Every structure is written in structure tokens, then in C-alpha cells.
Amino acid sequence: MPQAFAHPQGISTGMTSIRKSPPPVWVMLATGLLVVVVALVFARLAYGLILPFMRESLGLNYQQAGNLGTAAALGYLCLIMASGVFAARWGGQITIVIGVLLTAIGFCGLSLSSHYLLLVVWMTLLGFGTAFSYTPTISLLVGWFPQRRAAVIGAVNSGAGIGMLLVGAMVPYLQGAFGDSSWRLAWGIFALAGMLTAAAVLLFLPNPAAPDAVQQQRTGIKAIYRNREVIRIGLLYAIIGSTYVVQAIFMYSFALAGGLSPVVAGRLAAMSGILSIFSGPLCGALADRFGRRRVIQLLVFADLIGTGIPLLWPGLPGFALHYIIIGATMSGLFTVVLATTTEAVSAREASIAVSYVTMFYAVAQLICPAAAGLVIERSGGFSSAFTGSVVLIAVAFILSWHMTPDRLGGSQPAKIM
Template sequence: MTRGRAIGLLASGMLVTLSAVALARLSFGLILPAMQAAFGLSYGQAGRLGTATALGYLALVMVAGGLASRRGGRLSILIGLACLVVGFFGLAAARDYALLLVLMTLLGVGTAFSYTPLISLIGTWFAERRGLAIGLLNSGVGSGLFLAGAVVPALTTADTPDGWRLAWAVFGAVALVATICVVFFLPDPPAVAGDSGSALSKSAAAQSRRGLRREVFTHPYVVIVGVVYAVVGLTYIVQAIFMFSYALAAGVDPVLAGRLAAAMGLIGIVAGPVWGTISDRLGRAVSLALAMTMAGIATALPVIWPTVAGFSGHYVLLGASVTGMFTSVLAAATETVSARAAPLAVSFVTMFFAAGQLVGPVAAGALIGEGDRFRLTFGLSAGFIFAAGALALVLLHTRVRAVAATTGGSAMQSR
């Protein structure tokens, strides 16, 4: 592969990640306070908007993986980006709550069709440096959060009642640019010749759809990755939706809070490839456990110190760790199955992630309620993150050692 082609692939992928994850999923919390004021929404209603996105994601993430396995990831990505463009521009014009629910659901559908097939597509193009490539892709999350953190507070605090609508329109324009880049610079990888190698020998039935499903759904390593990813989904979406509101309720200036969110995104841009390298060298389990420990500390800081310093520490540490969680999980999901099964594996673990995101906003919205119980909500969130980090380290590392021992034993016998 030429250097120019590699740059085109990764840059286009970063734009897709920026649009599908950072803007469609994680920037909602920055726009939420202005939307709450415009529509008179309670925290419960706001949480249901986040749940609508997760529901669209959960309902079709497996469909997206199946489509990518059969027809190629590029088609699926383009379908997803089309949904995002319609959803963003629709939110910029929406006038009632019911339509907001529909459009937020459409954003979830768009993310399902664009992000999960992208991971397996890029992972196949860069099979030898899978962790680094996925880490670079997830730098798009940091870029998007930096963009949103810089632009959204400036628009929503400007002397206009519809600044939040303009923010959604900006997101739509970015997704449109991403679509154009995918058309020109993101082809499907060449077919893997017979999907040869050890992955095929482990599952000869992988040539059929039933064989692919069996290979993924019954793989203990993939299932454990999914459980950990569910906790990541539950806790991170709660932070993405409600942490900005918590900062405002604690007396942090809105513009300063936006700058902190932008700083988190800026750190994430650098952290993505760093975590990819760590994942390639130390293994997915170790890098995932490290990233989740940092994220747990980040979530606990504003619970202990609901001050500017506490929120600053939160955004800095989370910016340094969030791409590590995504990169390590997704690299782990794809490296233990055949290349043909990779899109399905990513979709399968992402289904766990989406289930966590489905539960998180509703539960957090109800828990925060009218009493603004932010500290309790994020204290519980930190506890879940620490527990999942321990699971990642103990169970995943144990699984890796067991596979290595089995492989080594087989090699000795063959000698």
C-alpha cells in the first residue's frame, strides 16, 4: 500500500469516526442545556433522547455487521453517513419533542451502519498494525470533541435563541464532507484469499453465515470483551450527556466548561495512536485495564471535588483514557476471529455497548431527577468502571495466557 493511499484511508476513517461517534453520540451533552431551555425538557426527557439514539444503534448494529460481511463495509458506511446527514439537519429544524426522538433514533442508526463496519474495514487494511490504525481512527473522536467543545458553547451562549440549531447544522455539514471523502478515498479491502491461516483452521464452518455466527457468538474471549464494552457504553454515555450539566450546576462558567470539553478532545487526538501502540505492544487486556482505571479516576474526581479543579482533572484524564478504552476493546474483538467474521465480531461486542448506552441515559436521568443528584450518579458510574477494569485485566489476560499455552503445547507436540 502506498503512503498516499494509507493517508487517504485513515483520514477518511477519522472523519467518519468524528461524525458518527463524537458528533452524533458524545456531543449531545454540550447542546443539551440549550435544548432543555428551548423545549422545557426535564432530565428524564433529556435522558430519553439519549436512549432513543442508543435504541437505534442497538436495533441495527447486528444488521450493519451482517451487511458489511456480505456486501462490504463501504456500502454500510455510506448508508450510515446518509442517516447522520439527515438526522443532523433535521435536528437543526425540529420543532417538537416527538420529532426530536425520531431524529435522535436516526443518529443511532447512522452510527451503527457507519462506525462498526469502519473498524473491521480499517482493521483488514492494516492487519499488521491493527491497534495503531484503530487508535488513529479514534483520534477522530478527540477531534470531534475538540470541535464541539470549541464551537457549541460559543453558539449556544451567543445572543440568539437558536444557536443550538446552528450547532446541529454544523455537524450535518461535517458529516456531508465525511460522506464525500468515503466515496473517493475509502474502498473496501481486497478479498482475503480463502481467509487462510490459523483463523480458518479454527473454524472451517466460517465459510457459511451460520459458521460465522457460531465463530463469534460462542467465542469466550469475544463475549468477555462484550461485557466490558457494555460497562464502557453505560458509563461513558452518562458522562457525555450529563457531565456538562453537572459542571454548570456546580457553578462552572459555561464557556469554561466548553473549553474543558475541547481540551479533552485535543488530548484525545494525541492519545489515540499512543493507546494503539500500547495495545499492540502490551496486549489488549493490559491496555484496556489501564485505560479503564484512568477513566474511573477521572469520573470520581468531580464527585469528590465538584470544583473547577475537579472538573478540569476529569476532562484531562478522560481525554487521555477514552480512546484507550475504545481502541483496546475493538482491536481485541477483531484479532481473535477470522477476517470474514471481523465485521460481525465488532457488531456483536458493539451490541453490548449499545445495550449499556440504552440503559445509561434513562437510569441516570431518573437518578439525577429533580434533586440534581449528580454526585451519586457519577459515584456509581466510577464504581462500575473500576469493576470492569478488573474484569478486563483478570479474565481477558487469563484467556490470552490460556490460548498461548494451548498453542505452545500444540507446537511442542508437533515437534
């Protein structure tokens, strides 16, 4: 085993750990990857692919569809900080298990419900589950491998691409095989996957030994909230994250409206998923080699181009280029942004900074899907909504040029207002 990935001495012996010795590194990373697939892809991103069939079956309009996406974002926002406190008190492992089980319950509810208000409840529960699953998974694994945090984040985030590959292939197949009931079956399959993943976390994702973690998390919180660099990163993260969710929800429908068949559009989404599998690790390596700020600038510019192409070329070539660019860049962009966040403050304050910038992301996700759905409904098309996305991404590109230059040889906290 490479020294950088060697296990630290000791693991937590609290109620949330059931092993006396840690499992192999690849098993821990694979389990973390499964959590990302369930909590991020199935609970958040897959909704965009299921939406056309779910909307038609239930008679939902686009504003209602956007509101369901907002419900998930609201659930995420409500518990994102609470999940950190819970993990600090009871351990990351049990926090993740609770989160994954919450998503499983939400999937079951969605597969069985038809009433709009119930759908809102279940989508909100998916947001709760994501909040208790994703960030604690990243923090737990970084706790095991602090010297390779960027590599760990990139490896685990590749689960987003794998999950989109699976969903992009599965949803059109289910639609062709089962017709109107296909979307219910898809949610049911997600529920089963959630329950199996919760069991895997209990078996293979123990807590690292961190006796001083709680005390460290109480240091310098106000300073982090006023850290100019962290605020800039948070604003950038909010824009790229929320516009990505908007395209994840509505780009598939835009492609169908542009004349693509469900199978072709699903294959494009699957292709995008394949590319994103490699995006996180590759972009992380590039950031280590050429500097995080430069790579962020390049990736945000690519996001700008990829989002704008379907507006100028709303046919198969335009949508194909969109999915290629987004697949090749977005997972890597999220990875580099999170790694940059941990370097904007001292090491012991990194988890607080990540939670803080995630709050920016969560607030934007609360607003943008519903706003995009309303714009699509009122304008009678998708162009206006994605034009707004392009404008926001252009603002993010400007923000990327105001980030603090990379500091080699260690990180020091940026200026405080």
C-alpha cells in the same frame, strides 16, 4: 510507504467502488477519521454539550433529555448487526455512505424541530446512521491493513478527540454569538459536515478485495457467542462505553451546576478532546509493548478515578482533572478493547466478534442514559448518577483481572462454554 501499510493487491470492483486504484494511505485514514467525527462525535457525543441550551430552549426535563440519548442508542442497537450483513452483501463503502447520510438527515431534523416526539425520531435516526457508519469504517480499513489493525483503529479513533475539540470550542462560541438559536445552528453545521463526508467516502474510501469475506463470516458464529473471553470483553466494553456516554451527556451540565461558566466548561471539554487525539495511538503502542490486558487494567482504573473525582471535588480543579483523565485514557481504552476482541478468536471470525461485543455496548447504552437522567431528575442532582457510574466501572476493573493473559506470537480462540 512502510511495508505494513502497503496496499493489498486489488480492490473491489463492485457497484460501491468508483476507483480503479486505491488513494494514498493517509487520505483513506483521514476519510475514516472524518466518518468517526460525524458518526460518533457529532451524532452521539456532541449531544451532551448541546443539551443544556437545547433543554432550556425547549423546556425539557432531565428524564426527557436522557430518553433522547436512549433513542439514539436504541437506533444503534437495532441496526448494528444489520449493518454488518448489509456491508457483507453490498460492500462497506455504500454502507458507510448510507449511514453518514442518515446522520445528516437526523441533524437537519433536529435543527428544525421543536416537538418532543419528532426529536425522538431524529435522535433514533442518528443511532441508525452511527450503526451503518462506524463499525463498517473500522472493518473496511482493517481489511486494507490487516497487519496494522491496532494502529489503524487508534489512528481513526483519534477523530473522536479531534471532533470533541471542535465541538467543545464551537458550541460555547455559537451560544455567545447566537443565543437561543445556537443549538439549532450547531445541528445544521453537523448536517453540512455529514453531506461533505459522504462525498469524501465515495471518492476516497474504496472497498478492499475480499472475495471470501461472506463465506468467512458464516463460520463459527455459535462458538463466538459462547466464547468466554469474548463475553468478558463484551461486558467490560458495555460498562466503560455506557458510563462514558453518561458522562458525555451529563458531565458538562454537572460542571455548569458546579459553578463553571459555559465557556470554561467548553474549554475543558476541548482540552479533553485534544488529549484523546493522542490517546488511541499511544495506548495502542503501549498495549503492543506491555500487553493488552495490563494496559486495559491501567486504563479502567484511571477511568474509575477520573469519574469519581468530581463527586469528591465538585469545583474547577475536580472537573479539570476529570476531563484530563478521561481525555487521556478513554479513546485508548476503546482502541485496546477492540484490538483485544479481534485476538480472542481466529482472524476470519474477528469481525463477528467485534459486532458481538458491540451489541453488549449498544444494549448498555440503551439503558444507562435514560436511567441516569431519571436518577438526576428524581434525586435533584448529578451525584447519585455518577456514583452509580463509579460502581459499574469498579465492576469493569474486576472483570479486567479475569481476562485471558496476552498470547504472544499469535492468537487462538479462547475457551468455549
